[in-house]
Amino acid sequence: MPGEGEASGAESSTKAPPADKAELDRAFTDLYRTHLRDVYSYAYYKVGNHHDAEDLTEQAFLQAYRHFERARRESNGRPLRPWLIRIAHNLASNYYRDRARRPEANIEAVEPPAHPHETERVVEGREELREVIARLDDLPDDRREALIMRFALGMDNREIARALGRSDGATKVLIHRAIKQLEELMSDE
Amino acid sequence: MSEQAGELKLERLLADALRPVEPPESLATRVETTLSSIAQQAAAELSNWADELSEGEREALRDPRNWVRPVAAVAVGGAAAAALVLVEARRRRRPHGVRATVERRIKDLT
Numbered sequence: 001m002p003g004e005g006e007a008s009g010a011e012s013s014t015k016a017p018p019a020d021k022a023e024l025d026r027a028f029t030d031l032y033r034t035h036l037r038d039v040y041s042y043a044y045y046k047v048g049n050h051h052d053a054e055d056l057t058e059q060a061f062l063q064a065y066r067h068f069e070r071a072r073r074e075s076n077g078r079p080l081r082p083w084l085i086r087i088a089h090n091l092a093s094n095y096y097r098d099r100a101r102r103p104e105a106n107i108e109a110v111e112p113p114a115h116p117h118e119t120e121r122v123v124e125g126r127e128e129l130r131e132v133i134a135r136l137d138d139l140p141d142d143r144r145e146a147l148i149m150r151f152a153l154g155m156d157n158r159e160i161a162r163a164l165g166r167s168d169g170a171t172k173v174l175i176h177r178a179i180k181q182l183e184e185l186m187s188d189e
Numbered sequence: 190m191s192e193q194a195g196e197l198k199l200e201r202l203l204a205d206a207l208r209p210v211e212p213p214e215s216l217a218t219r220v221e222t223t224l225s226s227i228a229q230q231a232a233a234e235l236s237n238w239a240d241e242l243s244e245g246e247r248e249a250l251r252d253p254r255n256w257v258r259p260v261a262a263v264a265v266g267g268a269a270a271a272a273l274v275l276v277e278a279r280r281r282r283r284p285h286g287v288r289a290t291v292e293r294r295i296k297d298l299t
């Protein structure tokens with residue numbers, strides 16, 4: 001999973017002013033390759049199925065491409081992953097609004113991927129994991145999203161704060177409360 | 190179990206449950222194809238636009254001496270439009286109707 005360290009290779013170029021279109025395209029390709037899995041994972045956990053997650057991911061990168069030059073200029077060398085996740089987050093919100101629906105199924109019930117990843121095999125064998133995933137759906141959206149960013153994408157508090165448009169402190173509290181609430185929900189079972 | 194230990198256990202469970210999801214290979218190809226087609230289209234449009242202009246026209250576009258005429262045309266056009274607006278405003282200020290016309294005629298005769 002690309003963490004901050006891995007992302008820095010792709011994003012070191014964000015510090016340099018764009019030389020030309022070809023250089024910009026190369027930088028975007030780096031960004032895209034580094035973060036495809038992050039954006040896809042986020043989209044998948046948001047919408048609950050692979051088909052819509054693929055569409056959302058594609059849309060997110062197309063939108064990012066349109067605004068990449070400005071984002072790079074204004075990022076001052078900071079990682080662009082939170083910006084990408086925020087784009088995916090906004091698109092997912094529009095997705096719900098346009099279709100006037102929430103995910104039809106929670107994560108545990110989503111269709112299996114073409115190549116089942118390890119999570120699903122693990123979940124099959126472990127009741128506790130099933131329960132965690134089921135209870136995640138009972139959390140308020142912002143808490144659930146913060147946990148997805150933390151655990152599925154490995155984002156730190158600062159990155160999550162930037163993706164959610166909150167302060168670092170507020171994000172720390174949000175994650176702490178999310179874990180507390182999840183714990184309570186599980187102990188209620 | 191202590192509160193902290195409980196939290197740690199839950200965090201471990203979350204890390205297990207929320208694994209990153211590998212995108213299908215077809216998605217990577219799909220996005221790359223779309224992106225490169227957009228980039229090619231943009232490059233082609235730019236190149237077509239440049240090709241449509243002759244070398245002389247491109248030189249002329251870059252020469253600031255040739256910017257004087259369009260700027261002067263815009264200034265003259267703007268002044269003419271302002272004058273028209275003033276004339277129309279003055280016309281509207283004048284009283285009209287039968288009574289006003291009769292009064293104006295009487296005034297002209299005296």
